[in-house]
Amino acid sequence: MSTPFHIPDHALLRAKLTRLRRRETDTVTFRRALAEVGAILTSEALRDLDEVETGIETPVGPMRAPALAAPEPCLVAILRAGLGLLEGARMVLPEAPVGHLGLVRDEHTLRPTEYVVRLPRDLPARGALVLDPMLATGGSAIQAIHRVKQAGATLIRFACVVAAPEGLAAFRAAHPDVPVTAGALDERLNEKGYIVPGLGDAGDRCFGTE
Numbered sequence: 001m002s003t004p005f006h007i008p009d010h011a012l013l014r015a016k017l018t019r020l021r022r023r024e025t026d027t028v029t030f031r032r033a034l035a036e037v038g039a040i041l042t043s044e045a046l047r048d049l050d051e052v053e054t055g056i057e058t059p060v061g062p063m064r065a066p067a068l069a070a071p072e073p074c075l076v077a078i079l080r081a082g083l084g085l086l087e088g089a090r091m092v093l094p095e096a097p098v099g100h101l102g103l104v105r106d107e108h109t110l111r112p113t114e115y116v117v118r119l120p121r122d123l124p125a126r127g128a129l130v131l132d133p134m135l136a137t138g139g140s141a142i143q144a145i146h147r148v149k150q151a152g153a154t155l156i157r158f159a160c161v162v163a164a165p166e167g168l169a170a171f172r173a174a175h176p177d178v179p180v181t182a183g184a185l186d187e188r189l190n191e192k193g194y195i196v197p198g199l200g201d202a203g204d205r206c207f208g209t210e
């Protein structure tokens with residue numbers, strides 16, 4: 001099985017991604033655009049959630065209408081930059097519990113080390129959408145999905161803003177069962193592990209720590 005990989009065909013997503021990529025975009029604009037992209041990617045990644053039909057009353061009369069089937073998924077943000085996507089994800093899924101995974105990339109080995117793991121207790125009864133803006137080497141995303149699987153989640157999906165071919169290949173090899181939704185698939189990684197052309201360091205640009 002090969003990981004399903006989906007880039008939503010949406011003009012708004014492309015325009016917001018261009019805003020994120022521009023070197024001159026300031027922190028406030030970057031943060032807002034990242035949240036907006038988070039909302040779009042979350043909607044797209046969860047577009048095939050199970051639904052149930054339910055009887056409701058509109059102000060004009062009764063009807064059968066679709067609602068999300070229980071249990072709804074939770075959101076898991078990979079710290080730090082995943083918080084920027086989470087802001088928008090929570091606009092479209094406000095009831096979802098939120099997990100946090102703190103993974104820091106060793107500058108030399110480029111491998112992720114965990115410094116915080118806080119996941120919803122009812123994870124085994126839920127699906128999970130894991131969020132991180134950059135799928136670069138794939139190390140953090142792969143480790144995060146391992147953690148979420150270990151905690152018992154079954155229907156897991158991953159969303160990122162920009163993916164590198166190297167990261168996507170590693171992710172596919174590690175988690176062929178986890179669909180990926182991305183804003184773009186870029187050219188490559190550079191020698192420092194940054195995506196080219198990418199958008200720079202998403203965490204620094206989101207939190208003004210450049």
Ligand code: URA
Nearest residue numbers: 136194195200201202
């Ligand atoms: N993390 C980032 O924030 N940007 C990259 O290009 C790669 C990893």
